[in-house]
Amino acid sequence: MLLIRCPYCEEERPELEFRNAGEAHIARSADMAATSDDDFEKFFFIRSNPKGIIYERWRHMHGCARFFNAVRDTVSDRFLMTYKAGEPKPAKLPGASE
Amino acid sequence: MAKAAAKKSAAAAPSVERRPALIGQELSATGVALAVLPPAERISLRAPDASVAALSKALGVTLPRKPKTSAARAGRTALWLGPDEWLVIDEVGRDPLADCAEVTVLHSAVGISHRNVAISVTGPAAAATINSGCPQDLSLDAFPVGAASRTILGKVEIVLLRTASDAFRVECWRSFSDYVFLFLSEAARDAAA
Numbered sequence: 683m684l685l686i687r688c689p690y691c692e693e694e695r696p697e698l699e700f701r702n703a704g705e706a707h708i709a710r711s712a713d714m715a716a717t718s719d720d721d722f723e724k725f726f727f728i729r730s731n732p733k734g735i736i737y738e739r740w741r742h743m744h745g746c747a748r749f750f751n752a753v754r755d756t757v758s759d760r761f762l763m764t765y766k767a768g769e770p771k772p773a774k775l776p777g778a779s780e
Numbered sequence: 781m782a783k784a785a786a787k788k789s790a791a792a793a794p795s796v797e798r799r800p801a802l803i804g805q806e807l808s809a810t811g812v813a814l815a816v817l818p819p820a821e822r823i824s825l826r827a828p829d830a831s832v833a834a835l836s837k838a839l840g841v842t843l844p845r846k847p848k849t850s851a852a853r854a855g856r857t858a859l860w861l862g863p864d865e866w867l868v869i870d871e872v873g874r875d876p877l878a879d880c881a882e883v884t885v886l887h888s889a890v891g892i893s894h895r896n897v898a899i900s901v902t903g904p905a906a907a908a909t910i911n912s913g914c915p916q917d918l919s920l921d922a923f924p925v926g927a928a929s930r931t932i933l934g935k936v937e938i939v940l941l942r943t944a945s946d947a948f949r950v951e952c953w954r955s956f957s958d959y960v961f962l963f964l965s966e967a968a969r970d971a972a973a
Binding site for chain 2: 684688691692693695696697698699744745746748763
């Protein structure tokens with residue numbers, strides 16, 4: 683079982699307590715009515731689906747119930763780091779070579 | 781006006797007979813005993829940081845701010861569930877909802893006394909029994925006495941509180957209580973074997 687660090691509970695907790703909630707850092711337009719159909723499609727349906735590092739929202743559903751963001755490697759399924767919702771995308775990942 | 785009168789009389793004497801789920805059920809196996817605990821008053825409390833001090837004062841118990849902790853005073857226990865969420869359990873019949881009603885600072889208190897059923901799991905094999913369906917580390921280092929957490933047991937969500945080194949209080953939803961008690965009963969037999 684994976685252990686995922688919840689930034690609110692400040693410890694690693696078992697995977698079963700968590701739910702994935704899709705890709706992170708997708709900003710909703712402030713003026714939705716003015717969004718063109720193409721832009722709306724990009725915002726609503728199109729996801730990056732990378733092979734490698736992905737930024738995701740996760741929810742500690744059966745714990746503190748808070749949403750947070752996580753950086754995960756889709757190849758190894760390893761969690762590189764987690765951080766609180768609302769915080770900016772980390773500039774440097776732990777273990778990054780540069 | 782009729783509404784106000786009805787409200788008053790309801791507070792004075794409950795018109796509906798309370799029929800707690802599973803009441804009196806018990807099970808003892810080698811090294812572990814299960815018992816359904818008597819009904820208690822409970823609230824689900826949500827509040828921002830600024831309101832915590834006033835609410836703590838009104839409730840008579842300091843709301844814990846550290847994850848996975850609880851605080852108890854005079855029969856009333858406050859369990860940290862999230863950064864702005866607590867479960868307050870009163871086992872001596874003083875309704876915490878009434879205490880919160882007098883607080884004017886921003887908060888949300890919802891009475892959930894009848895929603896939950898509490899089961900006590902005690903004995904040297906208590907942690908092993910709960911661990912049969914709960915993936916958390918329940919060693920005394922990771923989950924000391926007084927530690928509390930919302931987590932899962934088998935297929936349902938529970939709130940777990942360690943009341944002593946070999947005793948736990950399992951809070952589950954009333955409609956899940958049959959499942960939880962049966963699950964723990966089977967687990968207790970396994971832990972005993």
